[in-house]
Amino acid sequence: MIDLKLLRDDPDRARASQRARGADPSLVDALLAADDARRAAVSRADTLRAEQKTVSKSVASASPEERPAVLARAKELSAQVKDAEADQAAADAALREAQLAIANIVEDGVPPGGEDDFVTLATVGTVPTVDAPRDHTEIGEALRAIDTARGAKVSGARFYFLTGIGAQLELALVNLAMEQASAAGFVPVIAPALVKPETMEGTGFLGAHASEVYRLADDDLYLVGTSEVALAGYHSDEILDRDELPLRYAGFSSCFRREAGSYGKDTKGIIRVHWFDKVEMFSYVPAEDAREEHQRLLAWEREFLDKLELAYRVIDVAAGDLGSSAARKYDCEAWFPSQGAYRELTSTSNCTTFQARRLNIRTRGQNGNEPVATLNGTLCAIARTIACLLDHHQQPDGSVYVPAALRPWLGGRELLTP
RNA sequence: GGAGGGCUCGCAUAGUGGCCUAGUGCGGCGGUCUUGAAAACCGCUAUGGCUGGUGACAGUCAUCGUGGGUUCGAAUCCCACGCCCUCCGCCA
Numbered sequence: 335m336i337d338l339k340l341l342r343d344d345p346d347r348a349r350a351s352q353r354a355r356g357a358d359p360s361l362v363d364a365l366l367a368a369d370d371a372r373r374a375a376v377s378r379a380d381t382l383r384a385e386q387k388t389v390s391k392s393v394a395s396a397s398p399e400e401r402p403a404v405l406a407r408a409k410e411l412s413a414q415v416k417d418a419e420a421d422q423a424a425a426d427a428a429l430r431e432a433q434l435a436i437a438n439i440v441e442d443g444v445p446p447g448g449e450d451d452f453v454t455l456a457t458v459g460t461v462p463t464v465d466a467p468r469d470h471t472e473i474g475e476a477l478r479a480i481d482t483a484r485g486a487k488v489s490g491a492r493f494y495f496l497t498g499i500g501a502q503l504e505l506a507l508v509n510l511a512m513e514q515a516s517a518a519g520f521v522p523v524i525a526p527a528l529v530k531p532e533t534m535e536g537t538g539f540l541g542a543h544a545s546e547v548y549r550l551a552d553d554d555l556y557l558v559g560t561s562e563v564a565l566a567g568y569h570s571d572e573i574l575d576r577d578e579l580p581l582r583y584a585g586f587s588s589c590f591r592r593e594a595g596s597y598g599k600d601t602k603g604i605i606r607v608h609w610f611d612k613v614e615m616f617s618y619v620p621a622e623d624a625r626e627e628h629q630r631l632l633a634w635e636r637e638f639l640d641k642l643e644l645a646y647r648v649i650d651v652a653a654g655d656l657g658s659s660a661a662r663k664y665d666c667e668a669w670f671p672s673q674g675a676y677r678e679l680t681s682t683s684n685c686t687t688f689q690a691r692r693l694n695i696r697t698r699g700q701n702g703n704e705p706v707a708t709l710n711g712t713l714c715a716i717a718r719t720i721a722c723l724l725d726h727h728q729q730p731d732g733s734v735y736v737p738a739a740l741r742p743w744l745g746g747r748e749l750l751t752p
Numbered sequence: 753g754g755a756g757g758g759c760u761c762g763c764a765u766a767g768u769g770g771c772c773u774a775g776u777g778c779g780g781c782g783g784u785c786u787u788g789a790a791a792a793c794c795g796c797u798a799u800g801g802c803u804g805g806u807g808a809c810a811g812u813c814a815u816c817g818u819g820g821g822u823u824c825g826a827a828u829c830c831c832a833c834g835c836c837c838u839c840c841g842c843c844a
Contacts (some may be wrong), residue, residue, distance in 0.1 A: 380813045387813095390825045394770050409822035573799085703799085743831055 335433050335691035337371055337705075351439040354446055354609060354653035361436045362583050369433040376423035379418035434541065437658035438549055438688040441625070444662050448654035452665075458636070459645030464728060469672035470721040471603035473728055476752045477551070480604060480720070484519045491601070491610045492593060494717070495694035499750055503723070504611065504716050506743035508586060511638060511714040513611040515584035516632060518614060525564035525585040527556045533567035536693040538659040561585035562710045565616035567584045569694040574618060580627065581618040584713060586611065602749040603721055604690065610717035617709045620697060621687050624661075624707035628684040631711035633666050635680045638713055642728055645669040659685040670725045678721060682711030 341348050341362065349359035359401040389408045395402045397470065438634050439544040445453045474480030479500030485493035496504055512522050534540050534556040539547055548557035558564060565585045600606035615634060619627045632648065638647050651663040660683035666675035687705040690696070734750040740748060 373802070375812080380802065383813060386824085391770070393824055405824055411823095412824060 335672075336436055336686060337691070338365075341366065341437070343699070345732060348436075348439055348448070351653075352437070354440050354444070355437055355656065357437060361432070365429075365436055366430040368429040371524045372425040372736040373420075373421045375418070379415070381409065381421045382400060382415045382418045383551055383608045386415050396535065413646070418422060428515050436588060438661050440653045440656065441684065441686075442660040444656070445650055445651040445652040446654075449544035449652070451652040451654070452649040454615075455650050455653075455664070456645050456646065456648040458640070458671075460494060461642070461645045462671055462726060465673040465730065468701065468728060468732075469603060469629055469724070470605075470670075470724040473732075473734060474720075475726040476732060477724070477734065477750055478752075479503065479750075480722070482603065482726040490608075492606065494604045495626045496717075496720070499744075500720065501542065502744055503720050503740075504742045505592045507714050507716050507719055508611070508613060508640065509743045510739055512586070514634070514638060514641070515613065515615065515713060518582075518681060521581040523561075523565065523568075523583045524557075525561040525568075525587040527558050527561075527564075527588045528591065529558055529563055529567060530555065533563060533570070534558075536570060537563045537566045537689060538657070539563060541658050543657070546592050548592055557590035559585065559591045560612060560710075561587035561614045565614065566693060567690055569618060569695050574695065574697045574706060575598070576620070576697050577622075579618060579697060579706065580618055580623065583616045585614045585616060587614075587716075603738070605718040605721050607717055610715060612715045613713040615711045615713050618690075618706050619709065620699075621704065621707045624684050624686050624709060626661065627662075627707070627709050628682065631682040632666075635666050635682060635711055635713065639666055639668060639679065640642060641737065642719070642723060643737040643739075644679075644722065646679065657683065659683065659688050661686045661688070668726065671728070672725050677718075677722070679715065679718060680712035682709065684709050 336348070345362055345366065352359040386408070388670055389411055393401070393408055398501045425729075441566060447452055461745075471480065471482060475482075477500070478498050479496065479497040481497055484491075485495050488495075516522055524612045526551070531540075533556060534547065539559060543559070547559060549555075550557070562585075564587065565583050568583070569581070588609060590609050591607075593608060595607060596606060604610070615631055617627050617631065619623070635647070636646075646666050646668040649665050649667060651665055656663055663681060663683045664678045665678050667677075670677050685708045687707050689708045690705040695706055695708070697706050724734055727737070728749065729735060732752060736744060736748050736750060
């Protein structure tokens, strides 16, 4: 939800931002008009309510002679108030709709364009040269670490079992991620994977991404696509002490995605699946600190990838490819030898106050209570990371090199062999 | 799944149709007194919208779990839902 004051102060910037995303800039004007209409409706209803209050009070003290007249006037006002309140409710709903239709204002410096127009900010590590590389599915099967055939038998396409060393790899990654997060001051959290509609809507996942989300119709609950949802909802409708900011949480949960629009993409293996586990970083900071926090989240993501000894690049995602809550997004993409390509492993978004407005998360500022900024960043999306580790660290003899940082959780093993 | 009880200002509680412009206690903040502290006493004490003001602020409307309804008037009466607690059943 966008800051209306900001919008009024600089509607041109908001229009430009919409254009950069490839969205309709006239939504800005529609929103301003809806806001004006609402103000008018509210003020009309307020005036009528005040008058009704006065008249109603005088009913009890009216003399028997004047009573019928006062009562008649009160009834008349009562009807008018009802009308005015209906108008107000309609205006409120229209404003909300206009607000939900508009995406966050893009941060200055975000590259223009669409999916292919990202800017590479950094390239890290040496891309491994592998002759006739095998993909992670093949390696995972040989190691008896990944079982996609039985995943399909039991649950369907895009499901998998992690077995043996595969299961151990997941636990090792979770431990490594949580250890790093705790050391950096994050509060470790095991978060629910099922949330109420309000929570899902507040985090902005029922807009453009609605078809990506699993819904349990019988119980009116949603399966989260990321623990960001639960971590953002965690402090909804709260006023946070300025002194306790920044609040940083590292959430572990299963994530569920319908992958509705991705037929044919990454159908093999566990790069794109309906369910995976993930450790996610989530920060609540004062609005003015959001940009700096975003850089910190990116740095923590890079630290983790460095520990895994992966070659990767950092990209600045273009405006047209941003989620509606994000003002800016950086992705870290690691090298997959079997694909000869960088693939997204982590992603961090600065949602500024956009998400906090919807979820009503504030802190006491100089001008009263003001929304905080929320930011999220992947620390480790397990399935895809395992896929990358197997692919990236494969050896000519069919074994897989284990990065030093993971060894303490894998019994000191330096190589995984079939 | 069944049966009960509850949801009021940060916390605890009062409040069965107009005197509620929601009282009281605790906590918190400020002050008086004191060498300092405690105690005592005095004052303040939420959120959102709208209007006015550069501003501290002032005025006004709304908010007693949520949404409807009855009524001139609802914390209070009626209906539905949500959440919490207790007990029973089932269960990792």
